[in-house]
Amino acid sequence: MSSTLEKLSPWLFTLGIFVLWELVCRIFKVDTFVLPAPSQIFQAVGQYWLPLAKNAFVTLWTTLAGFALAVAFGIVLGIIVGWSRTIYRGLYPVMIGFNSIPKVAVVPILIIWFGIGIVPAVLTAFLISFFPIVVNVATGLASMEPELEDVLRALGAKKLDIMLKVGIPRTQPYLFGSLKVAITLAFVGAVMSETIGANSGLGHLMVQAGSNFQMPLVFACLLGLAVEGIVMYAVFAYVEAYFTGWAFRSSMSAAA
Amino acid sequence: MASMTGSVDINHVTLTYRSAGGGVLALRDTSLNVPRGEFAAVVGPSGCGKSSLMKIVTGLVPPDSGDIVIFGDRVRGPVKIAGMAFQNPNLLPWRKVIDNVLLPLEIVEPHRRKFRRERQHYRDEAEALLKTVGLDGFSQRFPWELSGGMQQRVSLCRALIHQPALLMLDEPFAALDAFTREELWCVLRDLWQKLGFTVILVTHDLREAAFLADNIHVMSARPGHIVMTKTVDLPRPRDLDICFEPHFTAIVHELRAKIAEVRKP
Known part of the structure; x- marks a missing residue:
């Protein structure tokens, strides 16, 4: 009984929030232009489902393309940074500095360029999503047990052997943990860029709807974004559990 | 292996660790001789540089002065003929027990070259070794499914799979409960008697040293050097019951007194 309740609870809470929202809008007679009620939002979803679906698809694939770049670049840079202490110390301040730049300030530059x-x-x-991947991969490599490294070095293992046999496999839970974070960040980055300057995507549609005072459609876009975000997070949470189940059962679950 | 004779010789070795607050002298003029096939134990107060001794003998850290000769060959880098095991079993959680044991063979020559071709042969060897330490039927398990004592047995197998002439142990049983520890003493004793490698066991457990070793070397507090070598003249093969005999107790008492003496500032 209680386990069924636990399984259902995310749905119940979501439903509860919508019901509460609807009630607040109706009881206090909130103007649609300020805050549309869920019923109006879902009506907009039904009415505009084709442009919503098209633009959601554009947002999805721009996010995934940026994310794929971030994963490839993040893993390579993470391995380089985690390889040696000197590189770690040298590059870290640069990366922190880069990560501190609000990406919203970079979008106009990208638009001028491309x-x-x-x-x-x-x-x-x-740009917004590679940082956690680099940090996690580098941390996974840098936090290798020194004794294990000794065991292998005493056998004549080269740095490359140690990385291939121990470093990189043991970094997996850190990597997959960071993917969950990175995918949501990539999504935020894509939508942000779309709101500033694009001709498709949910962010673009949202800005257009806003300038036409179609508030229910604006909120329908937001709803679409939330759903997409949840689905992508869930996919990578599943991927993580699938590939690194050992890390959650062993004592070495530092990434958890 | 150069010859069937020879010994592990540590000659007047000094080692300083460089750290942010200046150098720390870990070993000072330390000399030690372990004949081939002997079981040697090194005991001493904590922080006396016992672990530094391990790193120096295996060639992981070069000494500031002095030299180390293992069976006729001067140590100039990682020695490859040594197996190592530590207090923490350090098994790889994503590998099954058998693949953990096989790890050294994927690295050390000449096995590394033959590893793919003769995989089945090596697997059989690993299974046989696991059987010797009482882990028959556990080869397909993952390390986290095993108890601490069993993990340490796997760690011993991993240290021995490439048939090293020298086994270096750094407090391998320190984290285990008393009963498991004594069980593993016997496992190690049997392995040593069967395979005939040379052992240097670093420990702070005096009973462990007295039960297992031929010679016990007592180290002083940092900077460490050998202050006493005690020959354990108990007959072999030794049984756990020997730990309750007066002669055994006398040896432990003597060691204890010496360590108490060198611990004083």
Whole structure:
């Protein structure tokens, strides 16, 4: 009984929030222009489902393209940074500095360079999401047990052997943990770029609807974004559990 | 292996660790001789540089002065003929027990070259070794499914799979409960008697040293050097019951007194 309740609770809470929202809107007679009620939002979803679906698809694939770039670049840079203490110490301040720059300030530059379209969105998604991947991969490598390294070095193992046999496999839980974070960041980056300058995507649709005072459609876009975000997070949470089940059962679950 | 004779010789070795607050002298003019096939134990107060001794003998850290000769060959880098095990079993959680044991063979020559071709042969060897330490039927388990004592047995197998002439143990049983520890003493004793490798066991457990070793070397507090070598003249093969005999107790008392003496500032 209680376990069924636990399984259902995310749905119940979501439903509860919508019901509460609907009630607040009706009881206090909130103007649609300020805050549309869920019923109006779902009506907008039904009415505009085709443009919503099209633009959601654009946002999805720009996010995934930026994310794919971030994963490839993040793993390579993470391995380089985690390889030696000198590189770690040298590059870390630079990376922190880069990560501290609000990416919203970078989008106009990207638009000047690449024009309005999906390229700035892909690049923003990439720029905002590679950092956690680099940090996690580098941390996974740098926190290897020194004794284990001794065991292998005493056998004549080269740094490359140690990385291939121990470093990289043991970094997996850190990597997959960071993917969950990175995918949501990439999504934020893509949408942010779309709101500033694009001709497609949910962010673009949202800005257009806003300038036409179609508040229910604006909220329908937000709803679409939330759903997409949850689905992508869930996919990578599943991937993580699938590939690194050992890390959650063993004592070495530092990434958890 | 150069010859069937020879010994592990540590000659007047000094080692300083460089750290942010200046150098720390870990070993000072330390000399030690372990003949081939002997079981040697090194005991001493904590922080006396016992672990530094391990790193120096295996060639992981070069000494500031002095030299180490293992069976006729001067140590210039990682020695490859040594197996190592530590207090923490350090097994790889994503590998099954058998693949953990096989890890050294994927690295050390000449096995490394033959590893793919003769995989089945090596697997059989690993299974046989696991059987010797009482882990028959556990080879397909993952390390986290095993108790601490069993993990330490796997760690011993991993240290021995490439048939090293020298086994270096750094407090391998320190984290185990008393009963498991004594069980593993016997496992190690049997392995040593069967395979005939040379052992240097670093420990702070005097009973462990007296039960297992031929010679016990007592180290002083940092900077460490050998202050006493005690020959354990108990007959072999030794049984756990020997730990309750007066002669055994006398040896432990003597060691204890010496360590108490060197611990004083």
